[in-house]
Amino acid sequence: MSSIEFQPRRTVEEVEEGNILAPKFGPDSLMPCITTNAATGEVLMLGWMNADALRLTLETGEAYYFSRSRQSLWRKGATSGLGQRVVEARIDDDQDAVWLRVEVAGSGASCHVGYRSCFYRAIPICDAAGAPLHFTESAKAFDPNITYGDAPNPTRL
Numbered sequence: 644m645s646s647i648e649f650q651p652r653r654t655v656e657e658v659e660e661g662n663i664l665a666p667k668f669g670p671d672s673l674m675p676c677i678t679t680n681a682a683t684g685e686v687l688m689l690g691w692m693n694a695d696a697l698r699l700t701l702e703t704g705e706a707y708y709f710s711r712s713r714q715s716l717w718r719k720g721a722t723s724g725l726g727q728r729v730v731e732a733r734i735d736d737d738q739d740a741v742w743l744r745v746e747v748a749g750s751g752a753s754c755h756v757g758y759r760s761c762f763y764r765a766i767p768i769c770d771a772a773g774a775p776l777h778f779t780e781s782a783k784a785f786d787p788n789i790t791y792g793d794a795p796n797p798t799r800l
Contacts, residue, residue, distance in 0.1 A: 647698050652738075659736050666697060667739040673709055674739055678753065681730040681744040687753035688761040690719075692741060704729050706743055723790050725749045750784040755791070757783030 650663040658665050668674050673691040680687055690708035692700070695716055699707040706719040706727035720726025727745035734741055747753055754761040758780045767774040 647701050649694065658738055664734065665738055666694070666734065666741075667737065668694060669739070671711075673711070674741060676708065676741040676743060678706065678727065678743045678745055680751075680759075681746055685760055686762050687727075687745070687747070687759070697741065700729060700743070701732060706745055719753070720748060723749070723755075723785075725752055725785075727753065752784035755787060757785050757787045757790075759784050 647664075650665040652658050652665045652667060657663060658667075666674060672693050674693075674697075676690045676692045676696075678687045678690060679685060690706075691711055692707070693709040693716070696707040696709045699705075699716075699718075706729055708717055708719060709715070710717050718726070726748045727743070728748070729743050729745055731744040732741065733744075750759075752759045754763065756763075760780070763778060763780045764776040765779050766776060
């Protein structure tokens with residue numbers, strides 16, 4: 644049995660100003676989770692958590708997510724070895740989004756494509772809007788073909 648119990652959402656004041664954990668999952672039973680590098684502050688990824696993923700993350704100190712494409716719970720790094728140790732977990736004001744600050748094992752990468760961050764391309768804005776995307780990382784941190792082999796990747800089109 645889990646040692647973490649989520650509390651009921653009784654009042655706005657209690658949820659927004661109190662010290663109870665009363666997460667609000669969406670109609671799909673998920674909430675977004677922003678994950679950043681604890682040392683640098685770099686945004687690594689946006690993942691999704693269901694109640695089980697949030698509980699396991701809080702209980703173990705390792706990042707768990709829910710894969711929308713595979714419809715399953717997964718521990719970050721279970722296949723790649725690039726696990727995420729949680730240094731700090733925060734929940735936003737209305738408790739419908741999580742922010743994890745993590746240390747990443749191995750090459751320090753978190754993107755299944757091989758880059759450090761899943762946000763490895765910048766979108767041109769203002770006068771440059773409409774121009775091609777700009778790569779912000781010059782090289783991959785690991786080769787996904789070596790790391791994952793020829794296994795089909797459901798997150799790819």
